[in-house]
Amino acid sequence: MIKNYLIIAWRILVKYKAYTIINIIGLGLGMACCLLIALFVHEEWNYDRFHANAEQIHRAYVKEDYGENEQFFNTVTPFPLGPVLKDNFQEIVAEVRISPSSTVVKVGNDQFSEQLMIVGQDFFEVFDFELVAGVEDQVLKQQKGLLITESLATRYFGNQNPLYQLVSIQIDQKFEGFEVVGILKDPPGNSGIQFDLLISDLNLPKFFSEYALTSAWFNVTPETYLLLKQGTDKQQLEDKFPTLFKTILGEEKYQNSQYHVGLQPLTSIHLDNDFPVGLASVSNPKYSYIISAAALLILLIACINYITLSVGRSLKRTREVGVRKIVGATRRQLIGQFVGESVVVTSLAALVAFWLSVVNIPLFNELSGKELSLDFNLFTTLLIVILIVVVGGFAGSYPAYLLSLFKPFDMLKAGHLGNTKQNTRKLLVGFQIFISAFLIASTLFMRQQLHFLQSKDLGFQKEQLAVIPMSASGTGDLVEEIKEGFSKAQQMEIELASLPGVVSSGATSHDFGSGNWTYIGYTDEQGSYRNFYLNVIDEQYLLTLSVDMVEGRNFSSQYPGDQKTGIIVNQAFAKAYGWEQPIGKRIPGKNFGQHQVIGVTRDFNYASLYNKVEPLVMVMDPLIIFEGSENHDISSSPLPKLMVRFAAGTLSETMEQVEQAWNRIVGWGSFEFTFVDQTINAQYQADQNLNKIINISTWLAIIIGSLGLYALASLAMQNRVKEIGIRRVLGATQSTLLLLLTKEYIYLVLTAFILSIPITWYLVNQWLSNFEFKIDLGMETFLLTGGVAIIVALSTIAYQAVKTAFLNPADTLRSE
Amino acid sequence: MIQLTNLDKYYSTKFTRTFVLKGIDLEIKSGEFVTIMGPSGAGKSTLLNIIGMLDEASAGEYLFMDEPVYKIKERKRSELHKHHIGFVFQAYHLIDELTVYENIETPLLYKGIKGKERKSMVADMLDRFNIVAKKDLFPEQLSGGQQQLVGVARAIVGQPKLLLADEPTGNLHTEQGHIIMDIFKKLNQQGMTIIQVTHSEENAQYGKRIVQLVDGMVKSDDLVAAEAG
Incomplete structure (x- = not known):
């Protein structure tokens, strides 16, 4: 049975090549967008989860509140915090403080400006950063030991063995000798903690005063990470902190500052914008949402193409379905056949999508600032399978449902299905235009704002x-x-x-x-x-x-x-x-x-x-x-x-x-x-990238949407050939016929465009609210959008309309 | 096998009711070969479609193999017609995208018949109608008569008890028509119940009984003289 479905699916795909190609290109583009963005979102959501103990690792934060306008909230902490917490609570297995320091490293005759990380000795107990050379529990016990990443090792020593090489690091204006005792794998792209060089916290006294290291509860420098015992309730642990800090700070200071220490799970650092930025990178989940939405919209437009084209073509297939019903097909079997067909198309599209993704991943990485790669692993395979099933099911089920609904008797008489679903189809195409108009206007406004950011008089001259x-x-x-x-x-x-x-x-x-x-x-x-x-x-x-x-x-x-x-x-x-x-x-x-x-x-x-x-x-x-x-x-x-x-x-x-x-x-x-x-x-890189992504999305939406509109118009015109022939015999001129044929599309575009204005206005203003200095949303841009939409739509259908209006009625009516 | 009692078929608009069939009483026994005749618009095809469960009557009763068709569930009904009824159409209605072999195979697929048995059943049909050489061709590569042979093969491959044919020779040359009608006669002799709709007096002679339909009503119902004799 399945084989029979596949055979007929294949033959139909080959027979109607143009539709097949439009569908495969459209769905392929949409799926490629989704694939890339899924990789992106997957990495964002899985930030810092590669540590075996990720769930147990927390970052400490400190809040002080001296009354209005005088509140301090820091994810970098006082030096004594880590050791004190560990000594007082048995729930805390280990603590690691990470302090950055800008410095200069001398290797032979070369000098390099570097960001040095001074880390606690339990660094490797808490985190799972990979050491490719050196002994985990010893390297950080050596005061003069230096750990460097593989890529830095290559930069410093080329092909030589970096281990046990000597380098000088500038500490407080003097250079001190260090020995490379460990080589680290570069921290993965989805790690909030990034580093090139690590030295042990045994060196801290060279950088900071005794007072800062032991008693300065109101100065903040390092990030403090705590590894909690399995099964520890974070809330319960936090509840025990106030008593401790009352003792340490004394009642008066404690009350004055409202000193509050809390814990933030490592895994939530990356996407939590309520916390101030510490050393670990934080990204705004808003951007993930926006670009995911853009990808889904493109896929949706492609799916709508598939649906409208299938329904449009179903006229030709009613007879086949009718026959199948008569020889005994059940509705379920018919739906299965059509969904199967769309799964075949979607699978071909998935191949295209995979290829497009592989080709475009460097561009995407540039835009997203990530280092993603598309490998055949469980995640991508699963993703592709899910895409095929969901998109295939979604795109195939509506036409399948429609076709299976009709009585075989009506279907054999044919010509019956044509007009009944016009409205649904119009609604779907209207929705595509709506999305396209929204994207066009958004991208135009974003460009205006970004241009404004670059050209605004800043009160000083930034050039040269x-x-x-x-x-x-x-x-x-x-x-x-x-x-x-x-x-x-x-x-x-x-x-x-x-x-x-x-x-x-x-x-x-x-x-x-x-x-x-x-x-x-x-x-x-x-x-x-x-x-x-x-x-x-x-x-x-x-x-x-x-x-x-x-x-x-x-x-x-x-x-x-x-x-x-x-x-x-x-x-x-x-x-x-x-x-x-x-x-x-x-x-x-x-x-x-x-x-x-x-x-x-x-x-x-x-x-x-x-x-x-x-x-x-x-x-x-x-x-x-x-x-x-x-x-x-x-x-x-x-x-x-x-x-x-x-x-x-x-x-x-x-x-x-x-x-x-x-x-x-x-x-x-x-x-x-x-x-x-x-x-x-x-500074505006993130928004510039966002604009580029929206810009690309807009082009894709227009291209896919136009392909769909072109195919749909050609179907609609075919159905009207006879009507147009009769009208011409009755004396209609070609220009009135052209108007007749295009009028409904102009209405459709206008309606969709007008409906898109409030949405665009609202969402673009949401985005603009990030800026203190911004453009006003001018009516001209909306008008430009409407003009573009109409021109694109009209030029898409023009060929078909002209062809239909100029047909010789003698030919079109003769066949009857 | 088929028992129609006071069957009506009408289309209602706001003010009027247009009858296509009115008060049809008809009994067809297993093994009969019935021809339904009558002028255009008399309701012949509608009656055939109702018998074949492709269409529903507006009123009246329809017993198929003693089952009241309008009282049983959709699923059971489609089972009935899948297993017991075969159709032949004037326009053949083959599936253009499938080969001769695949067209004949399709009903068996829907019946859920296993691969090996299916193969032999289809091969049997190809053999019987002398179209083995054509099995990999598509319908558009065949002549009308050949297409109708495939249509008949497809209708009977599932071994239905009842064969319904709507103007089966309407699009064929006389010669080709004779071949199809000979096949029908042979099938009937082997025990298959056949109901056909036709304009052709000559074709009607192949059957055993002629029902004349005029304006949606049965005007006459006679046995074919030659056969009776």
Whole structure:
């Protein structure tokens, strides 16, 4: 029986090649999208689950609450937290602290800037990162031992055996020798914890003070991971924490800070946006949802093609079905046959989909920022089988149901099925156009917004502007290091001033696009807690950026007092403090050093356009502020950088000269630079990728939808050949006939398009609400969408309509 | 075998009721060869379709092998007609995408007959109708007469008790028509009950009984003279 179904399915597929190809291409494209996105979602959902103990591993977090505006929530923790928890609770089997440190590694004569991870000695007990050389329970017991990943080993040592090689690592301005004692497999792409080099936490005292390591309960640096005993209830364990912290901190501090320690399961870190970002990467599940939805929509459009085409063609097959019924087929058997047929088509489409996926996976990886691969494993096989069954079943069952419904007697008389289901078909095609119109408008709006992000006046000039870090070390006394960096930057500025290719250069603590600037919290004289952002700059900085002053003046060497007491604020600051005349004012915090406002700048966008321009203070000497601040959150490196504006045209040549100057003045570490416009753009990478994905989806939807519409129109026209013939005999002109034939499609497109407007409006606004600076949804774009939809639809059906309207009635009517 | 009592078939619109069949009483015994005749629109085909359970009567009673057809479940009814009734059509109604062999095989597939037995049954038919050489051809490659041979083979391969034929020779040359009618006669002699609808007096002579239908009513019901004699 099955064989008989397959035979007839195959013969029909071959006989109606055009339909078959349209269906296979459409379904193949749709399934390929689903396949790739399923891989993506699968990886997102299975983040960090490769550890055997994944369910038992938790990351500790700390919350402090000092009242309104003064709440702190961190997934990086105090150093003493891990050891104290482990010592006090037997439910905790092991604890691992992971602290990052930017450093320079010297291998032979080469120097590399690296992110070093200092990890607890139970690292391999808690996590299942694979050690390809070295002994798991010994490598982290050696203070001078270094673990590196395979790819780093190749980079450092090429083909030599990396084991027992010696390297120097810069710790607190000095280089110390380390021996490679272990080689790690690169951490998998779906691991939140990423690393290149690991050293044991026996080295922590070299980086941090005794106080920080044992008693600083209000400073946070490492992530703390805890391995719980099998079967431990997380909630019950968390409930025991408050008593402990009351004892450790003392009643008063505990009450003041509302100190709260909790546990976050490792497996939920990646997709939980309610927690602040620690070291482990977090992604927004929204993006998974959006692109999954796009893939499903494309598949749906392809399925609708299959359905409308099958129903359209069923006219030709009613006789076959009628005969089958008469010779004894039951309804179940008939449905089985049609579903079987669509499963055959879907299986062929799955082959196409698999091929398309393999070919396009590099592109997809680029867009999704992943390293996915399509292998024949249980997951992909299962996925393909499920797709075939679900899509085949879904696409095949409606036509099957329809055909099996009719009485054989009616079917043999034929011509009966044609018009009854027109409305359903129209509804389905209308739905395709609806989705397409939605996608077209969305992608146009997204492009407008992204273009807006790139072209908006940020209040400074981002073109031809490079950032050169003055120091690659992240250790030692911060304020001292900032000072030292600035003095080096000063020397650089003098040196660069003589280069014809450099317009100007200025020093700053923070650059653009690499995270929040220093965030200061203090209690003002009225007793309310307030915040502002802080940057340390020199007198050349604002000039180099071309930031306009709206009041007062820039820092200047003509006024030596600026060094110690001058501050510049932005307009947002003046507004937040209600200052009508800001010049000469003082920030209303008791403990700030002596200072006065000497200038107010325009509100330039120092953060991304996702954010408002918040109050900002710029100083030359950070001590003015640090003396009086209660909290400072430094989430991006404040180490000095030189901003260099280049003249157009001579970039590469000038950059070499800058490097030479840098080698003379800074002299250690490695020379690096980035361009401001690129880093600023990179902030919107996720949304740019999303736009590319939606863009591709839109094209696919239009292509698949048009193929379907073309085929459907050709069927519909065939059914009207006789009617058109009669109309022509009765005197209709070809132009009225064309209008007659296309009118209903125009109505259909218009209706679908108009219905899509509210949905588009709502969803695009949802997306835009991520941005503080955004476009308005203009009517022109909607009109453009409607125009595109109508033009595409009309040009799709034009050929068929013209062909039908111009047929010679003598030919079409003769056969009767 | 078949017992129709006061059978009506009508189509209703809001105001009128158009009768296609009215008050049909007809009994057909096992082994009969009945010809239904009458002018176009007399309701011949409708009556045949009702007997073949392809259509339902609007009123009246229909007993098939002593089972009241309208009171039994859809599934049982389709079982009845799968196992006991074969159809032959004027337009042959072969499945274009299947070969001769496969067309004949189809009813057996639906009956659930196993591979080996099925093969021999189909081979038997091909043999009997001398179309072994044509078994891998598709319907469009055959002449009308050959197609109708396949149609008959397909109708009887499942060994039905009743063979229904609607104008079986209507599309054929006289010569080809004779061949089909000879086959019918032979089948009837072997015990198969046959009901055919035809315009052709000549074909009617192959049967044993002629029912004349006019305007949906039985006008006459006679035995064929030659046979009776």
